[in-house]
Amino acid sequence: MKLSEETKVSTDLKSLIGIIFGVAVGVWAYFGIVEKLNKHSTRLELMESDLEKNTEFRIKWPRGQLGSLPADSEQFMLIEDLYKQVEKLQNTQEMNMTNKVNIEFLQKQMEKALIDIEKLKDSNREIKYTNGNGDWPK
Numbered sequence: 001m002k003l004s005e006e007t008k009v010s011t012d013l014k015s016l017i018g019i020i021f022g023v024a025v026g027v028w029a030y031f032g033i034v035e036k037l038n039k040h041s042t043r044l045e046l047m048e049s050d051l052e053k054n055t056e057f058r059i060k061w062p063r064g065q066l067g068s069l070p071a072d073s074e075q076f077m078l079i080e081d082l083y084k085q086v087e088k089l090q091n092t093q094e095m096n097m098t099n100k101v102n103i104e105f106l107q108k109q110m111e112k113a114l115i116d117i118e119k120l121k122d123s124n125r126e127i128k129y130t131n132g133n134g135d136w137p138k
Contacts, residue, residue: 060066068076
């Protein structure tokens with residue numbers, strides 16, 4: 001059999017429709033397989049990205065390099081506030097200790113002053129007031 005440009009091929013319509021249908025099914029199957037491969041490839045890339053992020057999170061989170069939870073931040077604020085309150089109480093206590101020393105000193109001074117006042121009163125009672133005539137002033 002010789003094939004050339006002028007070679008005539010004849011077939012019935014049923015066979016021609018069958019060939020077209022077979023080619024259409026083949027093209028449809030090919031693109032379906034390509035779509036599935038693309039879908040699986042995309043899914044693998046997303047999973048690899050998630051795996052890398054998870055690994056980074058797993059390593060950095062315990063070290064505190066990714067920040068902290070809101071509850072942790074609230075606790076840190078409460079601890080800081082408590083620290084300030086304790087510092088104020090310590091300052092007040094130190095000031096009160098200084099006041100105690102001052103109060104004790106002043107009490108001793110006052111006791112001494114009272115003793116001196118009593119001595120002055122006693123000595124004043126013993127003094128005889130005279131205006132030259134020996135009478136007590138009235």
